[in-house]
Amino acid sequence: MKTKNIVLGILSLSSLMIGCTKLNQEFYSQVTPETFFQSEKDILAALNRPFTHARWYLGEDRWRLQEYTADNFAITTKGRHWYNGGENERYHYHRWTQDEGWIWGSWRGTLMGVALALDAKTDLEKLDYTRFALTEEDKQAHLNQLNTLAAFFYLRGLDYFGGMPIFTTLEGESLPRNTDAELFAHIESILQGAIPLLPKKEAGAAEQGELKAAAAVTMLARLYFNAEAYIGKPMFQECMQLCQAIVDQQHGTYALDQNWYGPHGFSNHQSPEIIWSIPSEFNKLQYDWFYADFYHYNSRQFFDQDMGANNGAHLTPSRRPDSTLYTGAFRLGSPFEKFAASDLRKRPYRYLGNGTYEGMFINGPHRTRTGGAINGGEEYRDQPLIFRDQVGRFSEVGPGKRYPTIADLPSTMANGEENTGVRLVKVPIPTLAENTLRWGADNPAIRLAEVYYMLAECKWRTGDVAGAAALINAVRQRNFAGGNDPDPVTVANLDKYRFLDEWSIEFLGEGRRRTDLIRWDAFVTEAWWDHQPSNSKHLHRFPVPTEAISGNNNLEQNPGY
Template identity: 25%
Template sequence: MKSYNIKQRVKVFVLMCTAILAGCTNLDETIYSSYTDENFPSSPKQYASMTGPIYVAAQKLFDNNLYELQEMGTDEIIVPTRGGDWYDGGRYVDMHYHNWTPSHVLVTNAWNTGFNAIGTCNQVLNQFENLEDTDDKEKTVAEIKIMRAWFYYNMMDAYGNIPIVTRFDQSVDAPTVNSRKEVFDFIANEIEENAMFLDEEATALNYGRPTQGMAYALAAKLYLNAEVYVGQPMWEKAEEFCNKVIELNQYTLGDYFEMFKPDNGADEKEIIFAVPFDSNKATGNRWQLRTLHFSHRNTFSLTATPYNGWCVAPGFFDSYQEEDIRKKVFLWGQQYDANGNPMEYSGVNV
């Protein structure tokens, strides 16, 4: 019986192997779980998904030291050293006293973040090169180029003479440094060539992405500062592009303080261009933690304790008239918790 069972099992095994081998002669398979040039991207939504990394880079731009670089050398932000807190190797003291160098951590961090963002734009543009020409592709490419122009504007504003790199597959050799005038002209030309392909109407669907209004506002800022950037005032060009924004009839002045509340969004018609954040899918932009006192957690029912860090120089604060509505953006004097009780920290009134 044992011999019979073994023979039967051998026969079955041989038959199974034969069937498997016969079934494996055609190895062509239709793959549905991978992106290829043939199946992706093929729709406006897929075009938009390809550009996602660009907007992540925009979020990082101001979360990674560019804002500090712009403001901490002015009177608007000062970061006092409190005990052992906020000294951080003297980086903020150096900014306040204008003692930064090319190797300063804020200078290098902002540079790296900005040019990584430009590289991301070039990489995504490279992916679009071989796609079929359609209106949707044309519009998406225009959005990418305007975003790249916006990144270049911020880098030119902060650093002056910088390299213009427009290809992702460009040589690995160090790029040539272009003059500020050349970068200025490059940004202006990118806006001129691409703004017409963008959405004219500002809606919830294009919130956070370039529209014609965003492109024209960027051009207006460029020309408004032309005397600094290229040594020649261009007031008429600045006025021309301001009028272009107005003529779109998409924006209205609203309540300044409402505009900057955490639940703002596409309904705020004063916002021409925004970099969206939220508490779940796009975290960051937690400036309130950097500016508020530890005890303000009880005032605003925060889920995290603030860092007791940034504040404004007294001379700048005192430059506002008492009745100036803009003074309401500051907290000063005795502070209170959510129930109206005076706040104390370590036995001292806050």
């Protein structure tokens, strides 16, 4: 196998992400398909290697670019912690530059994902599968999983950056960027070619990370769903047709899970709603990157676990320091209060044992499983921790202190404390007593609820408001005891903001918020907590990172940077 010069030429990979990507030229220059592939196990190892990169890619910097630039999450400065040179504020206020680490990591990670998929495909397509008691159909399924995976990375790259260098082999270097339209057409072509050659899910089959036909169809639907933002051409009708076909089970047998926790729990690989998931297992490929960022240093006592955390991220506040709601100040954000009081998900997270749990938030008094108070370690050292759906330096209020009364408290990115913000527990965490379950929940990369919501939005945009409401309510009803939804979607209340609220509620923390805001022309035109609109549409695209351009002077910067 020839050395992969394109990887160095495009990505300037003098160093790689530890634990996710290690393309070693010496290794690859010594191995050939004829000497390496001795069994079906070797084939599957090569096939699965790029999927380990996808596991990493779905979290960390990519998630941060989607959520911390939008209205639902923030990393406030908490006293001496988390200012980070102003990085978190730059993302929140939409003042990022081409020198940001998250942006470079996402550019590099995107093209690395494409390269890894093509590398595996190059090896597998040379093999005679009959040597391994496999069929030509097996081979085409494998090759088109890799094609689909490459399309997935490119689709995310299009979303973040617009046009990127298109390459279909691992030869060449310093390629220029293709246009947005060219990359759009490339993704479309790959997925259209892969769909008929991928297997369909059979009823009752568990999801183990394979890309099946419905996953490729959903990716194509995503491409069309956001086409107006990508290439200036609305394609909601095309998206609607694809989504309807999935709902009608033309591409495999899927169904909405009857329980809200089904797509997220320890056995979510068995959920009929999962279209594509990234497997996770304790001490293997763990879906755990978020834990350190989301939880307090002492939350190990709450979970009865032994893991440390750094207390960074939280939901943006729904309430002012004086406890009044931000209702009327802005329409977006306030994610915790967007959940109805009777929503089963709004209950405090509590692990019940034997793989069962309830709720998905940490709010209010922080307590151990036996009811004991958990104390703070910073502003509230040796005092009980009480998480607030607010941002403010409450510890500095009182006679002789910085702020005489709560009415004097500012609420900005600079004013957090260790107990600031509601914390999300979307991925369940067991106790140490049942630690074999830890990180047993797979990462649900695509689930049927998304298809329902895309179909609903397409129907709404094409005039079928009643049909749109029915689809959303089909998902909502499982979130309430007995299906008694106190505020169902109706023809009368389904507008832009209700749609954005529904996307926020159902997919909170799933790494898509920025894309939804852009599609609704709300990302740079709307206000949310401590964020004023810039009305600068060039911010719909992140800049090409300085490190990418310095390694490839054929790359052109995005307009506005």
